Amino acid sequence: MAIADVKEYCHLTEDEVEQIGRELDALRTEIEESRGAADAAYINRVIRIQRGLAFAGRVTLLFSNKKPAWAAGTAMLGIAKILENIEIGHNVMHGQWDWMNDPEIHSSNWEWDTIQPAEQWKHSHNYIHHQFTNVLGYDNDIGYGILRMAREQKWNPYYFGQPVYNAMLATLFEWGVGLHDLDIERIRKGKKDPKELKRQLKQLARKAGRQATKDYLVYPALSGPNWKTTLTADLTSNIIRNLWAYVIIFCGHFPDGAMHFTEEELEDETRSEWYLRQILGAANFTGSPLMHIMAGNLSFQIEHHLYPDLPSNRYAQISERVQELCRKYDIPYTTGPLHKQYGQALRTIMKLSLPNSWTKDKNPTQPQRRDTANRYEQEHKRRSDAERPPRRTELGGWSRGGKQRMHD
């Protein structure tokens, strides 16, 4: 069952909630003031390593007819794409590195190595997902309009196929993300502004075209007689990245402890309550420092949701303080090893492919308010931006057109 009031759910008084907000604000200020040369060196080093891997991978794959070269090249390219997408692109586009004033590492003009244009990502992710995290009917990331990830989402026979859709989404994740901001559901219902749709489609087609040409035409062509093996290597590295990104993202909000919310929660939500919703709605996973980097530090999903625009290399440090705070106020803090977290997400996917009456809800939260208990089901619809509250500034940039940098 979804939460209608975080304060009530956590058994906290209004004063306690405000105190938590102040402590989290103070932690933000502390981190902001301590950003410096070491942080700048970190992101520059990651970028250097990532570009080095991409270059080495591409060169190795010119000789992809040799099996070891194919394997090594594919692995290097796959890892480069993962790093580029989640530790660099995702975080840069949140504005985590904007404080450096470096126009080459800036949310306003970063473009990433995936199908979706940066501008559309910054809208669907920074704004829609981060501001309305796990609020039913507002956050389109609950199942991405493809899967049923909350019991409140109405079941219909389409969802019997959920395990298959899930496997397809994982494999083609880049394309799923690419179509995400178009909001297919609103297009289907004829609610999307046709002019905006046309603009977005054009932008998407251009980006997707350049991406596909590079991976599936230009590099295979450069490999000459080895074009076939280079093609399979490029395809494989993209799939490796897709699967890994899918797992990381699904571990962020779908393990058992991550809660959903009803729109009542958004009514008069204070900044402190917003913080609480971020803690309750996200889930971390544990791992080595290398694992955290490969996960784009999204293994600190809770910290990322509290401070989307603070540098990712600081999340580990922030995490200790947030856990301390959660212990102090007895707020649930969801974490566990990757396999366990993903296992739980997968179980939910399987379970929710069936009607609610066939399965048991293992996570009853609290009794719902009678008047609104079924409102989501009745009024299930997607909002347009005009129907949503305006954007919070700490979520990272959301700028449109003009400033996007496409190199051509």
Added chain:
Amino acid sequence: MAQGTAEKEQKDQRTPWERVRALGSQLTTPLHPDDYLSLVNPLWSSRELRGRVEKVVKETEDAATLVIRPGWGWRYKHHPGQYVGIGVQVDGKFQWRSYSISSPPKRNGRHIAITVRAMPEGLLSSHLVNGLTPGTIVRLALPEGDFVMPDPPPEKVLFLVAGSGITPIMAMLRTLDRRGTMPDVVMHYSSPTAERMIFRDELDQLAGKHDGLTLHKLHTDSEGMLDLADLDQLCPDWREREVWACGPGPMLDAIDEHWKEAGLEEQLHLERFSLQLGSNGGEGGTITFRNSGKTIDVDGATTVLEAGEQAGVGMPYGCRMGICHTCTLTLVSGAVKDLRNGDEFNQPNEQVQTCVTAALGDCTLDI
């Protein structure tokens, strides 16, 4: 940074090597080949102009000349008197300022020089003078400004200079010297003491070499400041001269007034660092600064940054020329126009660079 017609112009001027790199972006998309090449050599990129500090020459106790080797994309076609933006990373953060180029333009040049005086409170100027070591990579912005010496120069020239305001004038003098076109020049140069006078030896040499160049030095610590009424004795024909003045704000204000009173403002060139923006501005309107609760009515040529400063809002700024993004704020409602290229920004909560945008009707900013 340039867009529209400027971009087209740039495209036409591309060298074969630049064309190869443009083609190479097929391999590196969504990045540019320069994003990889600059990791091999930091100067091998024209995405953001870069330069390597080759030499730091102490001019006086508190001033130094930085000799910079610009990287790809730099064009040595600046006019004597123009300034460049320079961005230096301090504690991980790029800080931008503008400084006049003191070296003369050379078509086949490989270096530019800027001369910087460390200001008592100036974090960056002190860093540039005392903290910068040869080899440091800095960011650059192409030369800007209309405080320039035309070629050929006017027949009679008066330079009114104080302190580090010497730098653009020095570029003009060096150019006139190099081209052998030194006209009748009177230069009045104020500095607190003889020791703090930047380029004093070179100026003496130039004055010795060119009969046309008359140099008045004034050491204000012992002799007091220049009273403009004294010009009639110092330079009786000042009314006939084309004037270039560079120095502290109050001095420029006084000169501005003096020449206006004489009805000669046409002959006066003042250097105040500002960006030359397109003439087709916004419409103007009322700008509301939401968090500080301040509002101001402005015309379409005033940038949002200038408007905020006039209204007394603590506006963030850096390069003041649309490069560094320090000034970026969230536009809550309304619309603004980019004065460089006419792009309009009107989405709620869009990020806008305040130093290059002006109001298109009423708008509200989140500061």
